[in-house]
Amino acid sequence: MVRPMELMLIGCGGMGRRYVAGLSRLVGIGHEGFDGSQVRFSCLVDQVRERAQALADEVAEATGHRPAVAGSIAAGLAAAAVDGAVVASSTIAHASICAELVAAGVSILVEKPLTTDVNSGVETMRAAHAAGVVLAVAENVRREPVNRWARSVLRSGRLGRPRFVLDQVFTGADAIQLTPWRHRAESGGLLLDVAVHNADVLEYLLGPVAAVLGGITRLEEPIRRRASTMTVGSSAFYDRFTPELPETVEADADDVLAALLSFTGGAVGQWVQHQAAHGLRRAERTIWCAAGSIELPPDRSGSLPRVTLDGAVVGREELAALADPDDGPAWSLPPVEAGLWGDARTVAGAGDFAYIDGTLVAIELADFVTAVRGGGTPEVDAATGLRAMALVEAVARAGRDGGPVVPAEFGRARP
Structure with missing residues (x-):
């Protein structure tokens, strides 16, 4: 029996709703280690309390468990057990949110892009590495x-x-x-x-x-x-x-x-x-x-x-x-992906956008939970997420400065 993984969800807007759909898909397949008694949202955090309350109702309806609601990370940590946090806020807040979670020793799954620029993303990656916490970037495609x-x-x-x-x-x-x-x-x-x-x-x-x-x-x-x-x-x-x-x-x-x-x-x-x-x-x-x-x-x-x-x-x-x-x-x-799609050799996941999107988020959550439980490296770690950001920035630099531009390398940072 795997100990329940308690997740804090930060940001209860549209992306937060997508994570609720993803968790519902994940626990719904009954895969060992990922049913509703083994992974759940323990707390929702949003500065707009009405948003958090409304999303808590959705979680309760989808999973049978209503998470606590808080207006800040500190209040959320005081209100519920937290083994990992999902950051679904606007990108401008990612760096500061990750810094607070790292200081509290909480592993993080943060929506892409990791931060607003490569330099601040590198600082976030180094801080997580030094603290020994998992830092995963939600890259689903x-x-x-x-x-x-x-x-x-x-x-x-x-x-x-x-x-x-x-x-x-x-x-x-x-x-x-x-x-x-x-x-x-x-x-x-x-x-x-x-x-x-x-x-x-x-x-x-x-x-x-x-x-x-x-x-x-x-x-x-x-x-x-x-x-x-x-x-x-x-x-x-x-x-x-x-x-x-x-x-x-x-x-x-x-x-x-x-x-x-x-x-x-x-x-x-x-x-x-x-x-x-x-x-x-x-x-x-x-x-x-x-x-x-x-x-x-x-x-x-x-x-x-x-x-x-x-x-x-x-x-x-x-x-x-x-x-x-x-x-x-x-x-x-x-195995988890095969269970979610219903076929281990499917070439294309069938369904409408919402179904496919929820399934991809479920895969991200399963990968993150597995990394936190085992102390391993998620498929898309901070270095991989930074690499994609660096490629976008390299195109901008090529247009601004002219000539070939080599994207930055970051290696793979293992906690």
């Missing part, structure tokens, strides 16, 4: 089955060496993207908040970026407006807060990124993150290799990939086998 599968396919060598990747997103128009702070430079800005997903997945699939050969970031929409319908897939979790949005927001953070990347493995990449695109919306991630190509579906869409090998499209029933190594056991998802 890499955990989709299609990306787990694609990484294994590329490593199998069946498609040959990767040569080129095209990763591009066009969306956003002039709408406020979920919350006003995403459009402010003091909070790290819209690009840092969303482009770290793409940066992380690119390196997860293709290995480290050796250099940003050229790039630019810029601001296209200095005035953001409250839209009647948000263009972001996760908007359903934030809908109750939409009436609180101002009619307009003055944006001072860049909303467009374009870059040419060189990977250590020899591939070249074109990366576009256009969060101010009017008209046609598009999300594409395609990898061309020496013998074929993989077209990956939009993130959290549940769609199947398309593989072209030797001039022919691979049938859906043959996709999983492409990931099997020539020697060793057949490819499969880890």
